Structures are given as C-alpha cells and as structure tokens.
Amino acid sequence: MNYFKQSSIILVVLLISCLLQQTHGHGMMLDPPGRSSRWRYDDSAPKNYDDNALYCGGFWKQTQNGNKCGLCGDDYSDALPRANELGGKYGQGVIVKSYYSSTLTALNVRITANHLGYFSMDLCNLDEFNGESDDCFAKYQLEFIDGNKRLYIGSTTGNIEAIVQFPKGVSCKHCVLRWTYTAGNNWGICENGNGALGCGAQETFRSCADISIVHSLRGMLEPAKQMAVELPVEVPEKVV
Template identity: 40%
Template sequence: NMNMILSIIFFLTSCVISISGHGYLLEPVARSTAWLVDQSFRPCCTYSNHMEMFCGGITHQWSTHGGKCGICGEPYDKANKLFEKGGAMYTGKIVKTYTQGQQIDVTVVLTANHKGYFEFRLCNLDSNPNSEATQECLDRGILKMAGTDSTKWRDVDKYGSETIKIRVQLPSNVACRHCVFQWKYTTGNNWGTDPATGQSGSGMGIENETFMGCSDISIVANGSPVETLPPVIVTTNSPVKPGNPQTTTTTTTTTTPRPSGGLTTWSSSNVLYKVGHTVSYDGVKYLCVHDHTSFVGAEPGPLTWAWWKRID
C-alpha cells in the first residue's frame, strides 16, 4: 500500500543521508583535530580523518559491541587507539584552561547535519595522573547546558552544515590540572523502533550513529569547595605511558599579514587569514570563517571546513 511505499522511501533516504555526515569538536579542540589549530601538533598528530570519529560505523558499534565506543571516537576494539593514552598521536597537552564553575563556549563543526543531540562529559584525572579517562568516569561527569537542567542539546536540527556554538556549565565543585572533556553526538537519522512505544521512524531506535571527540583541559580553582575523587580505574587497551600531562608551551611563529585588497590567491606561507577574508584556490573562491595562520596542507577544501566556506 501507499503507506508502506512511503515508509520504504523514507527509510532509504535516511540511509543515504546517514553515510554523508561528518563532524568534530573544535573548542576545546579534540585530540584528533588539534593539528588544525595548533602547529605544534602537526609533526606528530596530523590526522586527515578527524571528521570520522564515529566508533567504526554504526554496524560495528552496535552489532559487534552493543553500542560501545572508544572515548575519543575510535572503534571500541581497536588494539592501539591513536588518541588514547599510549597511542601514537596522544600527547596529553592541555589545549584550554577554564575556571571552576564557569559557563564555557563549546564549538562543534558539522559538515552534514544528522539531527539528534549533543552531550558533554568531564572526567578528572588528578587522582591518578598516569591513567586515561574511562567512559565510566565520563558518564559520572555528564554536564548540563548553561542555564538549564538538561544534559542534552537538542537543537541540532535547527542548523545546517556549519559551525555551532553551545554554552555548557562546568561543575561548581571540580577543579583539575588535567580533565578530559568529551563531546558525544548521537545522530537522529537512522531508522529504528522505540523499545518503549513500539513506534518506528527516523532516530527512534537506540542504534544511532555516534560521533565522539575528547579534549585535554585544565580547570582553575576559584576558592569554592572541590570534590574528593576516587581513583580512575584504567581499562584502556592501549599501553599506558607514565608521566604527567604536558602543559601548553609557547611557540614563536612568524606570520605574514594578508595582502590588503579584495580576492587574493591562497598562500601556505604562514599568512594570517581573518574572518571575512576571501581567497581563490584551484579556481574556486572561499570565504574565511575562522581566524587562523596558513600552512602547507591547510589549503581550502573539504578537510578545512572549520576555516573556509566555498562561496561560488
């Protein structure tokens, strides 16, 4: 009948949409994306697939591992996770420092919108600085959206493929030298059935594609009481390297001011591009949407959505 035909068409459309989406945590910048904004990460940690931290894909995540995922978005069963402690691209470098109890601005970049919702979590590693965060620790530290009692940000479907800023409330009782901040995006484009109601539709089941990102941050105490922490139980399957997290170091970089005037040809020679600048690259015009300094490999295109938007 017609209802069945429409349901099949909707299901197939959802499948097509669901394979095209990508996203990443830009601020505080995720371990897998840090090379985009901090040149000190580029020699060790340039990762072109940083928009694909989706737990190995929906089938692998749910059919094989019952929904489990690495804390930074790598497949749960990956033997040596690149971005967890002991991994080849793990540094532990603190990328952002906040204040206890602060309302923080979090930036997420989506290159395709899957509906669904965002969640943010925090794990304090100070009680065991040689350990990695665990999902259990992160789940105990789920954060609320600023000014609300909600732990889910559900306005994803109001946006397109763009940069999204969300204000998140840090706990009033947490200060840390090294905390892991986690972004989790549970999409809403996959066909499923709600186990409670039996109703079927896009995003109604529990098996939805998931994107993750994890960042290393510090939270400075403001004099308020701070919680007493139990030790973090290490469950990561990556070898753990002893030592404390690195702190942000100052790097001196010589930048070249962008030539004045209108449209210019993009340059990789440490040119400072600011929001509103326009460039031409490979015959295509781009608009700068985020201040940054150029470098070889950061040319405008699909991998640099955080900086450039195609305008023709």
C-alpha cells in the first residue's frame, strides 16, 4: 500500500470515528470507589457529579494529545497535578479499602452507557515507587479470574463484577488500583492493515482508587480510614 493511499484511509477512519462519537460511553469504579467517586460513600470527600466521565478529556482531545491519557483519566494536557492524581483535587490519598495479598478479589464497576470493549486493571505500589507513574502501573498488570489481562464486557450495562488476582507476595500500605475501560465501538485500522470495528484508537476511561494490601487480619485492623462499600449515593445521569 503506497503512502498516499494509507494516509487517505487513516484520514477517513478518523472522520468516521469522530462522527461515531456523538455520545460517550460512561463508567466508574465503585468497589473500591475511585477518587472521583469517593463522595458517594464519604461526606468529607470533594464531590464530582461527573465521576462516570473520566475519559481523558474526550476522544477528540485524547487524539489531539497523541492518544495519551492522564494516569487516572484526566485530560493529558491538564496542568500537574491533574485532578484525579495524587495532590490533585480528588487525589487526596485516602485509603478506601484493604485487601489480603495473593487472593482472588471481586471488584465492582458500573457501566451506564456501553461502548463494547474491555476492562484492564493495574496496580501501582507507592511503597516501591514513591509516586504514581506509567512505570509504576506497568509493573503489576492484574489478571482476571480466567487468567487473562482483559475482561471483554460485550454489550453489558449496569454493575459488572470483575474478579482479579492480586500479585503473590505483594503488600503495601498505599497502593493505587487503576481501572481502565477501553471502548471498542470505533472503526480503525488493525495490525494486519485491514479496517474493522474495535481496531485503532478507542475512547478510554480510567479510575484510580487508593487501597492497601496486607498479609494478615491484623493488618486489616490497623488504624486506617476505611469505608464500608454498600449502596452509593445516586445522582441523575448526565444527558449527553
């Protein structure tokens, strides 16, 4: 395929993708609650009524940023610290839940508008890295119960349970669990050069939660602020 033809195909794909982005998929991590969703369980947390719309500034903005996204779902071009990163408006570092190490753990995500695609989960151990970074999240890419690192959700909406395996031998006083939802409803160029739905750049959602991972029950009972994750405060969904 010559350069001109390939460039023309890419341009057409980007135009189609923009037309498809008339509505946005929406989702948020609720158990453990992401930083922007903590207010649903903790009255002291700053409120973000748009906590189901952490989509990297939107697909067009994500494309302008070279398909880059903030570590925890903010617009990559935002000034540091971004709102949902440590030191930002919602990134206050409050530990919302503790887990046992090396165990299968059920997490909960709510999808309010489905755009196909898949979930992935990463863990950043701040005890090791002393700060959030791409390298920190890349070290521990969690596996789901079937052993895969991607959980395809089909057309499901509502609450989705995602069972993950925490890394063996890892414990931390402060870890950051990151949920990423990579949509799959855009048409793009696949690795084999053909065009197909779900290939190429896709809209991306992220949410980060501050957690700890312990080896024993004693560690679970150490003085630390934790919240019972039950029924969240409901707010009307934003009309897009």
